[in-house]
Amino acid sequence: xxxxxxxxxxxxxxxxxxxxxxxxxxxxxxxxxxxxxxxxxxxxxxxxxxxxxxxxxxxxxxxxxxxxxxxxxxxxxxxxxxxxxxxxxxxxxxxxxxxxxxxxxxxxxxxxxxxxxxxxxxxxxxxxxxxxxxxxxxxxxxxxxxxxxxxxxxxxxxxxxxxxxxxxxxxxxxxxxxxxxxxxxxxxxxxxxxxxxxxxxxxxxxxxxxxxxxxxxxxxxxxxxxxxxxxxxxxxxxxxxxxxxxxxxxxxxx
Amino acid sequence: xxxxxxxxxxxxxxxxxxxxxxxxxxxxxxxxxxxxxxxxxxxxxxxxxxxxxxxxxxxxxxxxxxxxxxxxxxxxxxxxxxxxxxxxxxxxxxxxxxxxxxxxxxxxxxxxxxxxxxxxxxxxxxxxxxxxxxxxxxxxxxxxxxxxxxxxxxxxxxxxxxxxxxxxxxxxxxxxxxxxxxxxxxxxxxxxxxxxxxxxxxxxxxxxxxxxxxxxxxxxxxxxxxxxxxxxxxxxxxxxxxxxxxxxxxxxxx
DNA sequence: CAGACAGCCTGACGTCGCGTCAGGGTCAAG
DNA sequence: CTTGACCCTGACGCGACGTCAGGCTGTCTG
Numbered sequence: 285x286x287x288x289x290x291x292x293x294x295x296x297x298x299x300x301x302x303x304x305x306x307x308x309x310x311x312x313x314x315x316x317x318x319x320x321x322x323x324x325x326x327x328x329x330x331x332x333x334x335x336x337x338x339x340x341x342x343x344x345x346x347x348x349x350x351x352x353x354x355x356x357x358x359x360x361x362x363x364x365x366x367x368x369x370x371x372x373x374x375x376x377x378x379x380x381x382x383x384x385x386x387x388x389x390x391x392x393x394x395x396x397x398x399x400x401x402x403x404x405x406x407x408x409x410x411x412x413x414x415x416x417x418x419x420x421x422x423x424x425x426x427x428x429x430x431x432x433x434x435x436x437x438x439x440x441x442x443x444x445x446x447x448x449x450x451x452x453x454x455x456x457x458x459x460x461x462x463x464x465x466x467x468x469x470x471x472x473x474x475x476x477x478x479x480x481x482x483x484x485x486x487x488x489x490x491x492x493x494x495x496x497x498x499x500x501x502x503x504x505x506x507x508x509x510x511x512x513x514x515x516x517x518x519x520x521x522x523x524x525x526x527x528x529x530x531x532x533x534x535x536x537x538x
Numbered sequence: 539x540x541x542x543x544x545x546x547x548x549x550x551x552x553x554x555x556x557x558x559x560x561x562x563x564x565x566x567x568x569x570x571x572x573x574x575x576x577x578x579x580x581x582x583x584x585x586x587x588x589x590x591x592x593x594x595x596x597x598x599x600x601x602x603x604x605x606x607x608x609x610x611x612x613x614x615x616x617x618x619x620x621x622x623x624x625x626x627x628x629x630x631x632x633x634x635x636x637x638x639x640x641x642x643x644x645x646x647x648x649x650x651x652x653x654x655x656x657x658x659x660x661x662x663x664x665x666x667x668x669x670x671x672x673x674x675x676x677x678x679x680x681x682x683x684x685x686x687x688x689x690x691x692x693x694x695x696x697x698x699x700x701x702x703x704x705x706x707x708x709x710x711x712x713x714x715x716x717x718x719x720x721x722x723x724x725x726x727x728x729x730x731x732x733x734x735x736x737x738x739x740x741x742x743x744x745x746x747x748x749x750x751x752x753x754x755x756x757x758x759x760x761x762x763x764x765x766x767x768x769x770x771x772x773x774x775x776x777x778x779x780x781x782x783x784x785x786x787x788x789x790x791x792x
Numbered sequence: 793c794a795g796a797c798a799g800c801c802t803g804a805c806g807t808c809g810c811g812t813c814a815g816g817g818t819c820a821a822g
Numbered sequence: 823c824t825t826g827a828c829c830c831t832g833a834c835g836c837g838a839c840g841t842c843a844g845g846c847t848g849t850c851t852g
Contacts, residue, residue, distance in 0.1 A: 290828065295654055297661040305810060320818055322829055330654050337661050341635065364643050371636045378632060381595065382625045389618050400549060403588050407551040448769060544799065559839060574847055576800055
């Protein structure tokens with residue numbers, strides 16, 4: 285199978301001129317020419333072009349791309365791994381920028397104005413601590429989430445049934461404590477909260493007390509979670525939230 | 539408060555030369571000069587530079603950035619909304635590229651080789667159907683998800699309780715149908731599936747039959763959803779999945 | 793008060809990754 | 823045998839700066 289410049293250009297979403305350029309600078313050379321001098325690209329050339337386009341998209345100068353691809357010590361798998369890592373970094377950066385724009389919008393609506401430092405944080409070299417903290421707040425891109433993904437991907441159906449049962453068991457005991465009039469900040473309720481925390485740590489991701497406290501706050505702030513607990517028993521959302529936060533305070537104090 | 543070029547450059551993460559350039563082309567002009575001719579930037583200039591940097595990051599040519607920012611009909615909030623949308627689009631694109639690289643890695647490990655079309659899908663103009671389909675599969679970044687976010691953010695606790703009850707009602711009737719031996723591809727079961735689909739469309743996001751079919755597949759492929767249905771009744775996951783897909787086929791056929 | 797040094801200024805040329813003609817050959821279809 | 827789509831090789835242009843060069847400013851130090 286072979287392709288002409290035009291065909292490859294359409295296939296790869298670049299212009300013919302770009303392919304001419306890559307040929308000229310020796311970055312992607314057609315492995316053959318027809319008798320009339322037409323460029324003829326084969327499968328390996330496509331391979332190469334694909335790699336080039338990923339690195340290009342990532343902002344590498346073409347010369348560096350060439351040295352990367354011509355390095356005999358780097359096998360294709362290594363390139364893929366590197367590209368994967370870089371793409372994920374870019375994802376994080378973009379996500380941080382989304383967060384920054386959202387923050388700006390919110391500040392504007394509330395009549396607050398951000399400090400210049402806050403406003404340019406995201407443009408730095410991408411490694412200011414503030415930026416890191418912001419990223420952490422966006423679930424779905426935290427280390428905990430990644431950890432959770434890694435662990436849960438290995439779970440079988442039986443595991444899930446067991447985990448769900450475990451969770452519902454603690455919820456039931458929380459509801460019972462509430463019904464019995466046990467105060468939410470009593471040691472008994474805090475013990476239940478601690479059990480809840482350890483369940484999360486065991487089954488999903490490391491959940492230190494501070495993170496657990498964050499979850500607790502969410503149970504009363506996010507309607508969806510509130511609804512979940514309210515359906516089990518009225519007042520349970522706040523009860524669990526209080527117990528979890530009391531437990532977090534106890535553990536960080538003690 | 540005012541800043542010199544060097545200070546602003548450090549703050550914003552750009553070079554002094556860049557600020558000189560922006561001044562020259564009239565994109566970001568310091569609102570004052572000292573008696574010695576030094577550039578002196580004030581808060582509004584920072585504002586402007588920030589906007590410029592976001593648009594630049596998004597790949598706009600500087601001249602277009604200038605016309606965008608100098609458009610008197612576009613208020614700051616409009617810019618923020620536009621930037622937010624564009625950043626989310628970029629997020630999608632990057633996510634698609636991550637997915638593509640992962641696919642390539644997997645194919646390599648399994649000794650499969652992808653077709654050239656598959657391999658370049660992601661580089662098109664960003665609007666090939668295949669790419670769209672791939673993106674759709676990565677939940678958490680689809681239009682449907684965005685829609686869902688918009689709608690659900692307005693729901694109260696009572697709404698959530700009602701929605702959950704509605705959902706559980708359909709699930710119970712599915713379980714009953716299964717217990718009664720009603721075939722999963724019978725009209726009765728398909729009617730339940732249709733009700734399920736309309737519930738999603740009403741409460742969360744437009745869910746056309748094809749998307750619904752995708753959800754149906756997930757119920758048997760993703761352990762977490764399987765566990766959910768299996769806990770209600772053994773075999774329910776596959777039952778619902780089959781009914782949903784049969785209904786989708788019926789609706790697209792009829 | 794000299795001088796050293798960091799920081800500012802304005803040209804002016806260079807670079808990278810192509811876009812965009814110009815001028816001309818190739819090839820399958822009608 | 824022409825037409826039109828596609829291919830070729832220069833060659834120039836451009837956007838967004840990088841990188842000197844040559845010179846002024848401002849502050850601190852001895």
